[in-house]
Amino acid sequence: MRNYPTDSPQAMGRLVALTLMADGAIDASELKLLDHTDSIHRLGLNEESFDKVIHELCDDMLTSAHRTLSGHLELDVKSIDLLLAEVQHPLLQKQVLRMMLDVVNADRELSGxxxxxxxxxxxxxEINLHEVADSSVPSLSTRTRRHYEHAHA
Structure with a gap:
């Protein structure tokens, strides 16, 4: 796998791209989510540079990844750790993990x-899930919460 500078937009973008491909295919809902949330630009990349990161990841995986019996390419944990190690700033780690979680949740399915x-x-x-919880999810209104609590009391 090629190396990117620590905390660079490319290193962060590669982790988002790896998440896109982690279930074996890039789903349209995942791409739509990235576009809707402006995630690529928030990483410091434009569409062209993100496409380049995806292509470089694909090239690297063809030479570095293990091919399963079903034909999928998989990285071992050591290789994943090397890619994750290129993002070291705690705030950037949380930002990238939040984007990874958004991608994972986009199609409402969690693959292995x-x-x-x-x-x-x-x-x-060393990030707990609550540290990157999606605070954009609306909470129950007081009326709805009271109804729920009454119904389940």
Whole structure:
């Protein structure tokens, strides 16, 4: 795998790209989410530079990844750790992990590859899930909460 400078937009973008491919295919809902949330630009990349990162990741995976019996390419945990280690600033780690979680949740399915990648990021970066919880999810209104509590009392 090629190396990117520590905390660079490319290093962060590669982790988002790896998350896109962790379930074996890039889903349209995942790309739509990245576009809707302006995630690529928030990483410091434009569409062209993110496409380049994706292509470089694909090239690297063809030479570095293990091919499963089903034909999928998989990275081992050591290789994943090397990619994660290129993002060292705690705030950037949280930003990237939040984007990774958004990608994972976009299609409402959690694959084994996605689970391994997210769990490894949380472990290596020592981030708890509550530290990157999506605060944009609306909370229950007081009326709805009272109704729920009454119905389940």
């Amino acid at each position: 590859g996605e689970a391994v990648l997210v769990a490894e990021a949380m472990k290596l970066w």
